[in-house]
Amino acid sequence: MSNSLASWKKVLPTAAAAAMVLTATTAAAPAGARAEEKPGATLTVVASGLKNPRGITAQSDGSVLVAESGEGLPGCAVGTRCLGATGAVVKVPFGGSMSRVVTGLPSVAVGVADPATVNASGPSQAVRNTTAGGGYTVLSAFGGPGTPELRSSLGASAKPLGTVYRTGDGKILGDLVTHEGTLNPDGGDINGNPWRFVPDGAGFLATDAGSNDVIAGPGDGTTSTKYLMPKNGTAESVPTGIVKSSDGTLYIADMGGGQVGGSRIWKVAPGQQPQVLVSGLTNIVDLALDWKGDLLALSYSSSSLAGAPTPGSLSEIDLDTKKVTTVPTGDRLVQPSGLGVDIFGCVYVTNHSVGTNGQLVRIWY
Numbered sequence: 461m462s463n464s465l466a467s468w469k470k471v472l473p474t475a476a477a478a479a480m481v482l483t484a485t486t487a488a489a490p491a492g493a494r495a496e497e498k499p500g501a502t503l504t505v506v507a508s509g510l511k512n513p514r515g516i517t518a519q520s521d522g523s524v525l526v527a528e529s530g531e532g533l534p535g536c537a538v539g540t541r542c543l544g545a546t547g548a549v550v551k552v553p554f555g556g557s558m559s560r561v562v563t564g565l566p567s568v569a570v571g572v573a574d575p576a577t578v579n580a581s582g583p584s585q586a587v588r589n590t591t592a593g594g595g596y597t598v599l600s601a602f603g604g605p606g607t608p609e610l611r612s613s614l615g616a617s618a619k620p621l622g623t624v625y626r627t628g629d630g631k632i633l634g635d636l637v638t639h640e641g642t643l644n645p646d647g648g649d650i651n652g653n654p655w656r657f658v659p660d661g662a663g664f665l666a667t668d669a670g671s672n673d674v675i676a677g678p679g680d681g682t683t684s685t686k687y688l689m690p691k692n693g694t695a696e697s698v699p700t701g702i703v704k705s706s707d708g709t710l711y712i713a714d715m716g717g718g719q720v721g722g723s724r725i726w727k728v729a730p731g732q733q734p735q736v737l738v739s740g741l742t743n744i745v746d747l748a749l750d751w752k753g754d755l756l757a758l759s760y761s762s763s764s765l766a767g768a769p770t771p772g773s774l775s776e777i778d779l780d781t782k783k784v785t786t787v788p789t790g791d792r793l794v795q796p797s798g799l800g801v802d803i804f805g806c807v808y809v810t811n812h813s814v815g816t817n818g819q820l821v822r823i824w825y
Contacts, residue, residue: 501774501825503792506808507558510818511546512567512578513810514601515585515656515746516800522554524800524808524820525561529582529601531816532569543568543614547582549596549627552820554802562586562596562627566620568603577815579603581621585656595628599657599666606652606670608641622652624664624677634677636668645685646672648696656746658704667699667712674699674712687734692716692724701747701758701799711737711755713744718765725757725777738782741775745797751805754778758799758809772796774809774823787825 512529519525530546547565552558567582581603586596602611602622611618620630622637640652653670663679665686676686689697695717702712708730716722723741726734743760750756755777763770772793776785798810811819 501787501789501823503789504822504824505811505819506822507550507552507820508817510550510558510810510820511548511816512580512582513550513813513818513820514583514798515599516798516808516810516820517585517587518800518802518808519551519588520803522803523556524552524802525586525588525596526550526552526558526798526810526820527583527586527598528560528818529580529584530565530567530569531575531578532567532571532580534575536569536571538571538573541568541570541614543618545617546580547600549583549586549598550820554804554806558820562598565598565627566600566618568614568618568621576817579814584654587659589626589628591662595626597624597626597633597664599624599654599664601654602637602652604653605650606637606640607650608638608652611637622654624654624657624666632681633679634664634666634675634681634683636666636671636675636683639675639683639685640668640671643685644671645688646696648672655700656702658702658710660704665702665704665710667702669698669700669715672697672699674702687712687728689714689726689734692719692722695719695722697724700745703747703749703755705749705753710734711747711749713747713757715743715745715760715765718743720762720764723759725755737779738777738784741784743772746799748799748801748807750776750801750807756799756801756807758793758796760796769795774799774807787823789823792821 517525528548533542533544536542545564547567548560549562569580581601584601585599624633636654637652651670657664657666674687698715710728712726723744724739727737745760746758759773761769771791774787797813807823
């Protein structure tokens with residue numbers, strides 16, 4: 461693994477309503493993809509002051525949930541890794557102000573000189589739990605390196621890091637860090653770093669950006685390797701976004717080592733193995749299905765992760781023709797990490813997702 465990719469895989473999950481409206485008229489197509497461009501898009505900031513916001517989940521009442529990875533431990537010494545209880549689940553009603561419906565969740569970060577720029581690992585996705593235990597089901601990331609030994613060194617309160625767990629009763633539904641530390645399916649360095657999940661029966665399927673696989677958990681605490689995502693040439697896959705259509709088809713994104721044009725999106729029809737649907741994209745971190753049934757793909761940056769981040773982008777993919785169309789957001793998407801579509805068809809992105817000044821933006825196009 462290159463040093464640049466190793467650094468990214470360590471910090472990836474560690475990536476009141478405002479009235480400001482931003483209009484973008486230009487955007488670059490994802491590098492390597494044959495993409496057309498839509499007319500100008502409008503971005504509206506609907507929540508701000510978010511602390512390392514990550515994944516977005518649309519709810520049946522029209523609201524959306526945002527997982528906040530938090531800020532680790534406030535006051536943590538520079539260069540020291542500290543565990544705090546600053547992770548949260550944020551609810552944003554349509555047209556209303558945000559509220560933190562769950563707080564005090566585990567969050568870990570290395571202290572920095574400017575606290576506003578801290579890059580934390582913690583809640584990366586949350587869904588309302590309708591089964592026993594109540595509360596929310598949360599996938600927690602665990603940045604760098606995601607080993608059982610490092611987690612243990614942080615103390616008992618760090619146990620939910622790198623797992624899928626319930627906030628209501630604290631039950632661990634699946635421990636992806638232990639899975640990686642015990643099995644190491646790709647044979648590389650030990651780095652359990654889960655990013656997104658989808659419900660699967662009574663359990664879940666989760667992407668692990670650190671261990672390059674998709675993990676199945678039936679919900680009883682056990683796990684198994686569902687798919688080992690292949691390298692793109694010599695570059696590790698780094699799987700990120702995952703979404704399931706109404707017919708059970710899965711779509712899984714990978715970052716392809718953080719290289720320009722290295723990202724792929726995989727299609728997994730029921731009972732089949734993953735097949736490449738689209739390639740040539742760059743740094744895809746999340747996926748969603750829109751109201752038309754097209755696939756949306758969010759790019760964290762249009763440049764190689766070996767350099768300074770450049771503006772991200774949003775693409776729409778016709779699942780019948782595989783045509784990629786760029787949604788022109790200009791330079792307004794800065795280190796975006798989460799993507800969701802609500803019941804009204806509105807598209808949401810977590811923006812400025814590194815640091816404590818994150819946003820939730822609504823995109824019209």
